[in-house]
Amino acid sequence: MTNEPVLLARINKANSEKLEGYRQDGGYQTFEKVLKEKSPIDVITQVKDSGLRGRGGAGFPTGLKWTFLPKDHPGPIYLCINADESEPCTFNNRILMEKDPHQVLEGIMFACYAIRSQTAYFYIRYEYGHAYRILQKAIDELYSAGLLGKNILGSNFSLDIFLHRGAGAYICGEETGLIESLEGKRAWPRIKPPFPAIEGAFRKPTIVNNVETLACVTHIMRKGNDWFKSIGVPPDPKNPRDAGSYGPKLYCLSGHVNETGCWEIPMGITARQLIEQYGKGVPNNRKVKAIIPGGLSMGFMTESELDTPLDFNGPGKVGCLGLGTAAVTVIDDQTSMIDVLHNICQFYAHESCGQCTPCREGTGWMLKITDRLRRGQGRQEDLDILVEVADRIGIMPGTTICGLSDGAGWPVKNAIRKFRAEFEDAIRTGRRSNLKSLTMAGAH
Amino acid sequence: MSFLSETIRKQIEAYIPRYPSKQAVTLPALHIVHDELRYVPKEAIEEIAEMLDLAPSEVYDTMTFYQFFREKHNPLGKTRLWVCRSLACHLRGADKLLDHFCDKLRIHPGETTKDGKITLEFAECIGACEGAPCVLINDEHRLNISHEKADQLINELTK
Numbered sequence: 001m002t003n004e005p006v007l008l009a010r011i012n013k014a015n016s017e018k019l020e021g022y023r024q025d026g027g028y029q030t031f032e033k034v035l036k037e038k039s040p041i042d043v044i045t046q047v048k049d050s051g052l053r054g055r056g057g058a059g060f061p062t063g064l065k066w067t068f069l070p071k072d073h074p075g076p077i078y079l080c081i082n083a084d085e086s087e088p089c090t091f092n093n094r095i096l097m098e099k100d101p102h103q104v105l106e107g108i109m110f111a112c113y114a115i116r117s118q119t120a121y122f123y124i125r126y127e128y129g130h131a132y133r134i135l136q137k138a139i140d141e142l143y144s145a146g147l148l149g150k151n152i153l154g155s156n157f158s159l160d161i162f163l164h165r166g167a168g169a170y171i172c173g174e175e176t177g178l179i180e181s182l183e184g185k186r187a188w189p190r191i192k193p194p195f196p197a198i199e200g201a202f203r204k205p206t207i208v209n210n211v212e213t214l215a216c217v218t219h220i221m222r223k224g225n226d227w228f229k230s231i232g233v234p235p236d237p238k239n240p241r242d243a244g245s246y247g248p249k250l251y252c253l254s255g256h257v258n259e260t261g262c263w264e265i266p267m268g269i270t271a272r273q274l275i276e277q278y279g280k281g282v283p284n285n286r287k288v289k290a291i292i293p294g295g296l297s298m299g300f301m302t303e304s305e306l307d308t309p310l311d312f313n314g315p316g317k318v319g320c321l322g323l324g325t326a327a328v329t330v331i332d333d334q335t336s337m338i339d340v341l342h343n344i345c346q347f348y349a350h351e352s353c354g355q356c357t358p359c360r361e362g363t364g365w366m367l368k369i370t371d372r373l374r375r376g377q378g379r380q381e382d383l384d385i386l387v388e389v390a391d392r393i394g395i396m397p398g399t400t401i402c403g404l405s406d407g408a409g410w411p412v413k414n415a416i417r418k419f420r421a422e423f424e425d426a427i428r429t430g431r432r433s434n435l436k437s438l439t440m441a442g443a444h
Numbered sequence: 445m446s447f448l449s450e451t452i453r454k455q456i457e458a459y460i461p462r463y464p465s466k467q468a469v470t471l472p473a474l475h476i477v478h479d480e481l482r483y484v485p486k487e488a489i490e491e492i493a494e495m496l497d498l499a500p501s502e503v504y505d506t507m508t509f510y511q512f513f514r515e516k517h518n519p520l521g522k523t524r525l526w527v528c529r530s531l532a533c534h535l536r537g538a539d540k541l542l543d544h545f546c547d548k549l550r551i552h553p554g555e556t557t558k559d560g561k562i563t564l565e566f567a568e569c570i571g572a573c574e575g576a577p578c579v580l581i582n583d584e585h586r587l588n589i590s591h592e593k594a595d596q597l598i599n600e601l602t603k
Contacts, residue, residue: 076464085571086568086571088530088531088532088569088573089530089531089532089569089573090569090571090573091571091572094572125571126475126512126583127526127567127570127571127580127585128571128583129580129582129583129584130583130584130585132583160462162462164471164472165475166471167471167474167475167510167513168510168511168512168567169509169510169511169512170568181471182468183465183467183468184465184467184468184469184470184471184496184506185467185470185505186506186509187509187510202463202464202465202468204464252573252574254532254535254576255531255535255536255573255576256535256536260573260574260576261574262574292531296530296531327573329532329573331535335535339534340531340534340535343529343530343531343534344531347530347531347568347569350568351568353509
């Protein structure tokens with residue numbers, strides 16, 4: 001198995017964010033070659049055949065998404081880059097943008113060439129101010145070098161990339177919420193269909209791709225599909241719907257570990273290996289109580305489930321929503337799951353956009369109930385009420401427009417199923433959380 | 445005589461050719477005004493609306509959705525200090541850190557110090573979990589904020 005990093009290969013170099021260094025390392029040479037020698041269809045076919053699946057959380061095959069665009073559309077067609085990275089505990093895209101923005105920009109250029117887009121909107125969350133300024137400089141360098149703008153390198157291909165800053169709303173990471181926000185409206189997700197590939201930004205065909213996905217496109221075009229498919233996990237022969245988990249992945253590690261960080265690892269590492277080899281174990285000789293495999297929305301894995309591989313299929317087999325963003329957060333055995341769940345419910349209640357009543361009210365009720373549990377005032381029936389609310393909000397039960405509340409409900413259902421004894425015990429004994437701030441004044 | 449300065453108006457106008465609709469300039473325009481004035485007054489909303497061929501209510505609708513932009517009754521201080529409270533930070537002491545900032549600055553989240561130097565906010569995950577607990581100084585991350593580092597930060601920002 002090849003384990004030479006590509007996505008993070010350059011991040012420790014001096015001036016890794018500059019065009020000059022990127023070119024010295026072979027950057028944009030493949031793009032120039034593709035522009036001369038390959039057709040847009042060739043690029044789509046290659047990305048499709050590589051087996052690349054989106055790194056933003058859903059794992060949808062990237063090349064397949066590109067083929068959903070209408071054929072022979074007169075344009076304009078847009079690419080939106082989703083750099084809203086707001087799934088709690090996730091920061092891999094921030095590192096890519098801050099440390100090696102040109103590999104992301106080259107990926108955007110391949111994508112736009114493939115889908116025949118002349119305008120890319122790079123939607124970046126406001127909190128990533130440093131990344132925003134690095135990217136703006138990198139884009140300016142590309143215009144000066146003639147790699148962006150009209151008729152790039154004398155070809156018929158023209159491309160503009162515009163950065164667009166968000167304003168602190170999780171919902172903008174949902175692709176149609178992002179599009180609405182880009183258009184200058186409330187970031188209320190749209191009812192699908194039509195999917196963005198048919199009717200997206202400014203009512204035109206639009207592809208929305210994640211930052212890491214686009215960085216992977218750069219390396220697929222440079223190193224080829226055989227290389228990409230030599231890394232990761234092939235499709236499960238027993239599951240005809242499995243598209244495999246090929247390629248390198250950026251795994252984030254946070255919470256109760258001795259070493260936090262972001263590493264590029266072939267897909268399929270187990271949670272235990274990640275915690276022990278990369279995280280150097282749990283501090284203070286404590287044990288793992290639970291982990292979150294890929295952002296809060298994915299739910300929990302218990303200590304006994306840590307040997308599950310973190311590929312697109314693994315977490316689902318132990319009842320998690322999926323791999324999500326592969327951002328692993330470790331919770332040690334001295335931590336109250338009630339406090340953890342309350343923190344999670346607080347996040348979703350704050351970030352529900354308010355468009356669909358089941359999500360707006362449901363996330364609020366889950367927060368109120370977990371707050372009651374935390375204060376030692378919980379009732380036995382509260383656990384069933386929590387599960388009932390969680391079961392009824394989301395696109396899976398069919399009550400909401402987007403998946404935010406599926407993600408809000410999943411950790412609630414997982415926590416109560418996997419840690420029910422702890423919750424029941426806390427209710428029976430009336431144990432209060434020992435956190436100092438039981439009330440937190442809301443700024444907004 | 446317009447309320448917004450010529451410089452601000454030019455900055456906003458420069459965004460218009462980037463998008464097929466003028467409404468898409470709403471967020472960039474709000475950011476430009478908010479960065480400069482530390483709040484977005486009614487007069488600015490009206491002028492942004494006029495520049496973008498919108499009704500002021502459309503600009504106000506978008507603006508208030510994000511709960512990010514301040515209004516006249518509640519302007520930002522010189523620095524906006526966000527303390528992350530989401531899970532990765534929570535597990536590493538974010539609640540106590542936010543309490544510490546509140547105690548030291550003698551304000552609640554959302555409020556501004558009397559000298560107008562710091563507005564304290566809590567934030568949902570700011571994407572720097574490798575350095576939990578972390579904060580944002582306006583839009584720049586600071587990582588691994590111990591209570592000692594928090595005190596240094598307050599000194600730095602109130603100088």
